[in-house]
Amino acid sequence: MDSDDDFMSDASSQDFLDTQGSDDESLEDFGEELDGGFSQDKDIIAHSKKPYEVDFKVLGPDDIVREQNQQVVEVSAILGLPPESAAILLRFGRWNREKLIESYMDHSERILEEAGLGTTVEFTPHTQVISGFMCDICCEDGDDIETYAMRCGHRFCVECYRHYLSQKIKEEGEAARIECPAEGCHRIVDSKSLGLLVTDDLKDRYQTLLTRTYVDDKENLKWCPAPNCEYAIDCHVKQRDLQRIVPTVECLCKHHFCFGCTLNDHQPAPCTLVNMWLKKCEDDSETANWISANTKECPRCHSTIEKNGGCNHMTCRKCKHEFCWMCMGLWSEHGTSWYNCNRYEEKSGSEARTAQARSRASLERYLHYYNRYANHEQSAKLDKDLYLKTEKKMTSLQSQSGLSWIEVQFLDTASQALQQCRQTLKWTYAFAYYLARNNLTEIFEDNQKDLELAVESLSEMFEKPVPELAKLKVDILDKTAYCNKRRVILLSDTAENLKNGEWKFNVEW
């Protein structure tokens, strides 16, 4: 990787790389000498945007409505349609403007029909009293019933219409695609008709639901998954880019999550691997793995046997078959060498042994990574408990050591760094489980080890009793900075290699 061309020829990553501009030079250094020493570390940290970061924007509820309205107004002007109709068309076309305009230009009548608009769109809705009317829903008739019909002509009493709309909006959460109540009529109830018929609280709900479908429909928008958070993230990383990048975003509510799969921040592991890993961890198949590693089957009746002590002379409880636990061969062939099997080289039972060994090795490998993954998850939880106590700690530190509030903020910073580094470390183990060895994995493992050491030593300092904390302030500050730096280095390295397709994995994805 030595020129801008490399970056730009990669069409899929262009979207999120094009803002880097002047960073390219130092990124090159980094790419060429991954094993470079400390001098480069500084370069990375000096970047305004690091290799593992992506561009994104946080949108509040008002921004979303504004963006939506702006598009409606633009499309309405281009197509020469009233805004209500343009809005229905846009929702029908899932907010893909260009495609919508194009297909509208080609066959406008068909699009209008399919979107539930019909061809006559200039229309001011009003209710009417019609003599001799009978409502098909409630079967009321009379000459003084207020009625309403959209352009499709299906007329119902206002009361029924209102009930129908409130059922759809309140109970079914429907907004963008409410159809005319008549059977088989697919005309969409537009916002003007809706405004005429329903009460104000329903209009608000309707607006909220519309906003929701807007975010759901747009590929570049996603809701922040944090509870009660009403922000959405605008990020242009596409689904197809997820093999090359882990798009981690941070909402205004401080929640870090992956834009690709909306799970919590799982850098450096790509979404697909995260998905596989989580599935594997909750899968019962690992129980089966344990069984095959810790038990053997009777060579005759195949009952599963766990040996929990005693000699090698096994007599199957079920079929009374006598065999040797060590070589799985017939016991009668053992002659006089009872209780000490030296027949290991014999062919009998050798197949069973290799299968056993393979399964055991793969289980151990999995457990190696899983234990470390789980340990960091657990520790992060403990650190989090500690974080909740941090505030108390900071208060007591203030009173005991005479430090000011601002001077004890270092504990808060340290605690946040711990959380974030553990989150990263946790996923490095899932990542490593799927990583096929090449010369880059060693650098990765070194980075992992360095970060882990730094985190553990910071964690240890953090747990010290309050009186000692004041003395440790400089150390804790240093360690916090060091942890953060190691994390940046690890993430930059993995993200770079991921982007350039340097990692090889031992699974298909």
Place this chain on the structure above:
Amino acid sequence: MKEHLPPGIAIAKSENLEEWQMDIQVLDDNPLYRGQTYRLKFTFGSKYPIEPPEVQFIQSAAPDPRPIPIHPHIYSNGIICLDLLSSAGWSPVQTVESVCMSIQSMLTANSRDERPPGDADFVSYNRRRPRDINFFYDDDNV
């Protein structure tokens, strides 16, 4: 309403406005349903007709046998997978009569002597009410 019911549809029970039972027959000579009468149970919620009623076949033994008709969209416990009975497919203009006619024609048009895929599992595990099940209306031909 009684007087104007279409052929093959009859009210079996309509004492209150919470539950009705209707008997339906398939009138053409479809060998799958010939000579049989089937009973449908309608359960109306407080929001009917804005909300769809719950409709399913119910079974009873002799002397007045009411089997569950065989159909690739009817489970053996009587639950019917029919778009117009879901809240998305329902129109408030529908009536007991029109629902009966739709089900009648759904039977008439069928020539497959089979239950929906996964019938046995669904029947033994399902504890939900029909309206809470998310059916996939993946097959419009039957």
